[in-house]
Amino acid sequence: MTQPDWEAIQKQVDERYKCAHEEREVRLRTLQNGNRIFVSQCLNCGTMQAVAKTSLTFIQRQKAEGRPADETLRERYYQALSEYRQSLVEAARSAQQEAWNDWYYGERLASEKWRALCRKVIRRDKGVCQCCLEAPATQVHHLTYARVGNEALFDLVAVCESCHRNILHPDKQREDAS
Numbered sequence: 001m002t003q004p005d006w007e008a009i010q011k012q013v014d015e016r017y018k019c020a021h022e023e024r025e026v027r028l029r030t031l032q033n034g035n036r037i038f039v040s041q042c043l044n045c046g047t048m049q050a051v052a053k054t055s056l057t058f059i060q061r062q063k064a065e066g067r068p069a070d071e072t073l074r075e076r077y078y079q080a081l082s083e084y085r086q087s088l089v090e091a092a093r094s095a096q097q098e099a100w101n102d103w104y105y106g107e108r109l110a111s112e113k114w115r116a117l118c119r120k121v122i123r124r125d126k127g128v129c130q131c132c133l134e135a136p137a138t139q140v141h142h143l144t145y146a147r148v149g150n151e152a153l154f155d156l157v158a159v160c161e162s163c164h165r166n167i168l169h170p171d172k173q174r175e176d177a178s
Contacts, residue, residue, distance in 0.1 A: 004096070005092065009088045013081060017077075021045070023044055041073070045073070139164045
């Protein structure tokens with residue numbers, strides 16, 4: 001299965017979360033060493049830019065004294081951005097999985113090529129389920145999906161319907177046993 005279109009996802013994230021830093025306030029930020037500096041903080045993304053004290057009016061400095069810089073604003077912004085990106089990635093992967101399922105369960109398993117492959121595998125395994133070694137093999141199970149669509153015979157094994165169901169849904173088997 002292919003990877004999601006990372007460029008398209010990033011473009012959507014940029015469109016939604018691109019910040020022009022239009023809404024800013026002068027605030028007072030206390031540094032780790034205890035020094036305090038004036039910053040111009042974006043109220044959307046939390047980005048802070050140092051401001052020279054001499055460039056501020058007395059009133060701006062007085063207002064900033066009562067407004068500490070919001071150190072969590074940037075963290076919240078990027079958390080929301082990250083969650084949005086993750087939702088886009090999950091949606092893209094889900095769409096890819098759905099397209100793969102449509103191809104695999106719609107076209108691939110109905111193809112003559114797949115039926116011929118199944119006949120070869122069942123013939124190779126002498127018509128016996130390779131899981132229980134008792135029942136007649138009626139289905140073919142993938143041991144790996146690494147080469148789906150271009151399977152090698154050693155990627156496949158003949159199984160009976162019951163064993164195939166248990167291989168595909170082991171939790172169901174445990175529920176039925178209890």
